[in-house]
Amino acid sequence: MVLISRGIKSMQNILRLGSLNVTRKMSSALGVVEGTIRSKLQSALEAKHLDVINESYMHNVPKGAETHFKVVVVSDKFDGLPLIKRHRLVNDLLKEELHTGVHALSIIAKTPTQWDESDKVVESSPNCRGGFGK
Template structure:
């Protein structure tokens, strides 16, 4: 587990994916110390849900946040632990695994959960809509971003 200081540190925004051994998926990607929040999310979801397939995408760059932020994420979790569970219970499992990040440094988390059977019939990650958040209409956002870098 990463120290909370590192978990909430800002780093380069990028897309990462972790895949368990399935013939048509890329191999496991090692955690990147320059992306501590992504690494923490990946580790905790892997430990809690033993996914067949896991994708963690940092979408912070799509929002009005300082460069390198780790505050907005989209996850895709494919796990047999979701068998027979309604969507709300699946999402609660993800939220419970990431409760520390959600209460500290992660501002937004889009969750997509599938069973292995659902993933096999539709192996796609939903696309994020463009950010329409309040900061887009805030004329002082540039000043706030500058202050955050100082």
């Protein structure tokens, strides 16, 4: 098990190696948008591994916001697809969320073989710089 600390006590993401993963904020329940993203990706992609990480707390948004996400999805459906088509597939599945409140979506899309060959550590996103390259 790999523990990645996000620097805020109430926001830790646990990445479990191997089987389907459930990533949640330790101090609060699964958010509505986060749950919808998880459900859509799991259902459509039959994910072998799935992390949905709410990174909104790293940005200048109200507490509890669901506007910035990172997804790590591993699926057989990515076999033979270049990275850009994998990202388009994920974006198409989440089109409604991206038009109704999700401001940013970081995507890591791998095949099971690529995932098995990786170190399975997801790098933390950089801190928000306030927008406009500040």
